[in-house]
Amino acid sequence: MIHVLNLTKYYGxxxxxxxxxxxxxxxxxxxxxxxxxxxxxxTMRILTGYLTATxxxxxxxxxxxxxxxxxxxRRIGYMAENSPLYQEMRISEYLHYRAGIKGLYGxxxxxxxxxxxxxxxxxxxxRQIIGTLSRGYRxxxxxxxxxxxxxxxxxxxxxxxxxxxxxxxxxxxxxRELGQEHTILLSTHILSEVEMTCDSxxxxxxxxxxxxxxxxxxxxxxxxxxxxxxxxxxxxxSDAFLNLPGLTEVVPQALPDGxxxxxxxxxMVDLAPKVCALAAQKGWRIRELRSERATLxxxxxxxxxxx
Amino acid sequence: xxxxxxxxxxxxxxxxxxxIGYVVFAVFLAVTGHLFSLSVGxxxxxxxxxxxxxxxxxxxxxAFWLVYLFIxxxxxxxxxxxxxxxxxxxxxxxxxxxxxxxxMSKFLACYGFYVLLWLPTLxxxxxxxxxxxxxxxxxxxxxxxxxxxxxxxxxxxxxxxxGMLVSSLVKTQMVAALVTLFIGLLFIxxxxxxxxDMDTSGLAYQALYFFTVPLHFERNFxxxxxxxxxxxxxxxxxxxxxxxxxxxxxxxxxx
Numbered sequence: 001m002i003h004v005l006n007l008t009k010y011y012g013x014x015x016x017x018x019x020x021x022x023x024x025x026x027x028x029x030x031x032x033x034x035x036x037x038x039x040x041x042x043t044m045r046i047l048t049g050y051l052t053a054t055x056x057x058x059x060x061x062x063x064x065x066x067x068x069x070x071x072x073x074r075r076i077g078y079m080a081e082n083s084p085l086y087q088e089m090r091i092s093e094y095l096h097y098r099a100g101i102k103g104l105y106g107x108x109x110x111x112x113x114x115x116x117x118x119x120x121x122x123x124x125x126x127r128q129i130i131g132t133l134s135r136g137y138r139x140x141x142x143x144x145x146x147x148x149x150x151x152x153x154x155x156x157x158x159x160x161x162x163x164x165x166x167x168x169x170x171x172x173x174x175x176r177e178l179g180q181e182h183t184i185l186l187s188t189h190i191l192s193e194v195e196m197t198c199d200s201x202x203x204x205x206x207x208x209x210x211x212x213x214x215x216x217x218x219x220x221x222x223x224x225x226x227x228x229x230x231x232x233x234x235x236x237x238s239d240a241f242l243n244l245p246g247l248t249e250v251v252p253q254a255l256p257d258g259x260x261x262x263x264x265x266x267x268m269v270d271l272a273p274k275v276c277a278l279a280a281q282k283g284w285r286i287r288e289l290r291s292e293r294a295t296l297x298x299x300x301x302x303x304x305x306x307x
Numbered sequence: 308x309x310x311x312x313x314x315x316x317x318x319x320x321x322x323x324x325x326x327i328g329y330v331v332f333a334v335f336l337a338v339t340g341h342l343f344s345l346s347v348g349x350x351x352x353x354x355x356x357x358x359x360x361x362x363x364x365x366x367x368x369x370a371f372w373l374v375y376l377f378i379x380x381x382x383x384x385x386x387x388x389x390x391x392x393x394x395x396x397x398x399x400x401x402x403x404x405x406x407x408x409x410x411m412s413k414f415l416a417c418y419g420f421y422v423l424l425w426l427p428t429l430x431x432x433x434x435x436x437x438x439x440x441x442x443x444x445x446x447x448x449x450x451x452x453x454x455x456x457x458x459x460x461x462x463x464x465x466x467x468x469x470g471m472l473v474s475s476l477v478k479t480q481m482v483a484a485l486v487t488l489f490i491g492l493l494f495i496x497x498x499x500x501x502x503x504d505m506d507t508s509g510l511a512y513q514a515l516y517f518f519t520v521p522l523h524f525e526r527n528f529x530x531x532x533x534x535x536x537x538x539x540x541x542x543x544x545x546x547x548x549x550x551x552x553x554x555x556x557x558x559x560x561x562x
Contacts, residue, residue, distance in 0.1 A: 048401040052560040066560075073403040080401070084394030086317075088324040100313025101402045145398070 001026040001153060001183040002047065007056035009042050016042040017207040019056070026152075029179040031194035032187040034204040035304055040187040041081050043204070044157050047185075048078045060153055074103070077146030077182075081157040083139050087131035091122060091141055094130060098145045116144040119174070136167045143171075147178070154178065156186040160193060172197050191296045201296075205304045218296060228263045228271050231288040232279075235259050240282065244274050258287065310404060311412050318416030321385075328420065331381050335424050338374045339365065343431045350435075360531065361435040361447065362455040365428075366524045369499055376495050379463075380487040382420055383470025386413045387556070388483040406556045414471055414549060421463045425456070451531035458528030461541040462520050466491055468548035475555040494520050 002024035009016045017039035024030045034040050045051040047058055049069040058065045063072045086094060095116065099109045117123040120140040125133070130141060139159065146154055159175065160168045175197050178184060188194060194201050200214040211218075236259050238252035251262040265271045272289060279286050322328035346364045350357055358364060365371065390396040399409065432438070437446025470487040477483045498521020505512050516522050523537040 045397070050397050050400050050559070070403050070405060073401055076401070078398070078401045080394065080397045082394060084398060086321075086395060087393070088321065089317075097313055097317045098402070100316075101310045101404055103310055103403065105309060142398075 002060050004058045005056055007053045007058055010054045015207050020209050022202050022209055022212050024185050026183050028199045029184040029197060031198035031201045032185055033194055033201055038204045039207045041157055044155050047155055048076055049073050075151050075153055077151040077154045079142045079146045079156045079159055083142030085130045085138060090127055090129055092126040099148050102149050112148055116147045120144040135162045154182045154184045158187055191300055195296055203303055210303045227292040229290050229292050230261045230275055233258045233285045233287050236284055311408050314412040315416050318413050319419050322420045327381055338370055339428050342368055360451045360529050362452055363529050366455055366529050372495055372498055372521050376491050379466035379470040379491055380484040382417045383467055383474050384480040384484040386471050387475040388477050388480045391478050407553050410552045417467055454528045454531050454533055458524055464545045465541040468545045472548040472552045475552045494518055498522055
C-alpha cells in the first residue's frame with residue numbers, strides 16, 4: 001500500500017533521512033519507531049505531501065506522492081504531531097469544515113461526522129471550543145478528522161503522546177480495531193506500544209532504516225537471546241551444569257549470600273526441569289528460577305546505540 | 308469548488324471569532340462616521356464652503372488614510388502566519404486542496420471582510436447625494452461616488468494581496484503586520500505628508516503620484532475620474548502578489 005524507495009531529505013546540509021526504503025502492505029499496522037530526531041515526522045510529512053523529498057520515490061496506493069499529491073492526500077488520513085487544531089472553533093464546526101474541504105457534503109457529511117464523533121468518544125463534548133479541551137480530547141479530535149473520509153491509509157504521528165494511561169489504552173484499542181479496515185503507519189517512541197498494537201515494525205535511527213521486520217520475527221530474534229537464570233542459596237560448582245545436554249553457555253556469578261548462574265540453550269523449554277533434576281541430585285537449594293528474555297527495548301537500545 | 312467554499316466560509320467566519328475583526332470594524336466605523344458628520348457640517352454651513360464632490364472629505368482626509376493604513380495588516384496578518392506558528396498549516400496543506408485554491412479562498416475571505424467594512428457607509432449616501440426619495444433620483448451627479456467605491460475596491464484588493472503575500476512568507480503575525488504596514492506606508496506616505504513647496508509638475512511629484520494611493524483618490528476617483536494608470540497599478544500588483552503567494556506556499560515543496 002505504502003511503498004518507499006531510497007527516500008532522502010536534506011534540510012540545508014543536514015540530512016534528516018537518507019535512503020529510507022520500506023513497504024507497508026495493505027491491511028497491516030506498521031509501527032514506525034525511532035529516537036527523537038530520527039526522521040519519523042519528516043518521512044510522514046513527505047508521505048502526506050507537506051514536504052517533498054530531496055531524492056527518492058514514495059507511492060501510496062500506486063500514486064506518486066510528489067506528482068499526484070492531491071490524489072494521494074485524498075487517500076490518506078493524517079494526524080500530525082501534537083495535533084494542531086483551530087483553537088477558536090467548536091469540535092462539530094471543525095469537523096464540519098474538515099469534511100467540507102475533504103469533499104464530503106450533505107447527508108454523507110453528517111453521517112460521517114456522527115460516526116467519527118462516536119468512534120473517538122467525543123460525541124458529548126462536540127459543542128466545546130477546541131481551545132478549552134485537554135490534550136487527550138484534542139488528540140481524539142485530530143484522530144476523528146483523520147477518519148472522516150474513511151481513507152484506506154492512516155498516517156498517525158505519535159497518536160498516544162501526552163495521553164494518560166487509560167487514554168493510551170483506549171486509543172491503542174481503537175487503533176487495533178481500525179487496523180481491520182485501514183492500512184496504518186503510526187510513529188512512536190514508546191516500545192511497548194508497538195508490541196501491543198503493530199503487526200510489524202520499522203526502526204529508524206539517524207535518518208536510516210535500522211530494522212524492518214515483523215513483530216513475530218523480532219520476538220524470535222529476542223527468544224534466541226533468552227537465558228535461564230538460577231539463583232542458589234549457596235555457592236555451586238558451575239562445571240556440573242556443563243554435563244547437561246544441549247547447554248550452550250554457562251555464566252556463573254557469585255552473590256553475597258549464594259550464587260547465580262545464567263544458562264542458555266537452544267531449547268529453553270526443557271532446560272528448567274533438567275536444572276531442577278540436577279539440583280535435586282546434588283542437594284542444592286534453588287531460591288529462584290526465572291527466564292530472562294531480550295525485550296524489544298534491549299533490541300532498540302542495541303540498534304540505536306543509545307543507553 | 309465546494310471545498311473552496313468550505314475553506315472560504317471558515318476563513319471568513321474566523322474574523323468574527325477573534326477580537327481583531329471587531330476592533331477594526333469599530334475604529335473604521337468611528338472614523339468614517341466622524342468624517343460623514345464633518346461632511347454634513349460643511350454641506351449645511353453658511354457661506355461658500357461645502358464640498359465639491361460628495362465623498363471628497365471621506366477619502367481625502369489624513370485621519371482616514373491613517374486608519375486605512377492599519378486595516379490591511381490587521382486583516383491579513385493571521386491568514387498564513389497564524390497557521391504556520393500554530394502548526395495548523397500542516398493539516399491544511401495535507402488536505403486534498405491545491406495551493407491556488409487555498410490562496411484564493413483566503414484572499415476572498417479577507418476581501419469579503421473588507422467589503423463588509425464598507426457596506427455601512429452606503430447609509431451615508433442618501434444624504435451626501437441629496438437623494439430625492441419621491442423622484443428616486445439624486446440631487447447631484449452620483450458618478451463620483453461610484454468611481455470612489457470602484458477605486459476603494461481595487462486599492463483594497465492591492466493592499467490585502469500585499470498583506471497576504473507577506474503573511475505567507477513569515478512565521479509570526481506581528482512580523483507580518485509590521486512588514487505589511489511598512490509596505491503600505493510606501494503607497495500612502497506621500498498622501499499624508501510631502502514637502503509643502505513641491506512642484507506638482509516636477510519629476511519627483513510625478514514619480515510619487517505614480518504609486519501614492521491617496522493622491523489617486525484626491526485627483527481622480529473622488530472627482531469621478533478613472534485613470535487607467537491607477538487601475539493598472541492596483542490590478543497588476545494584486546495579481547502579482549496572488550501569484551507570488553501561491554508560489555510562496557508551494558515553495559515548501561522545492562526547499
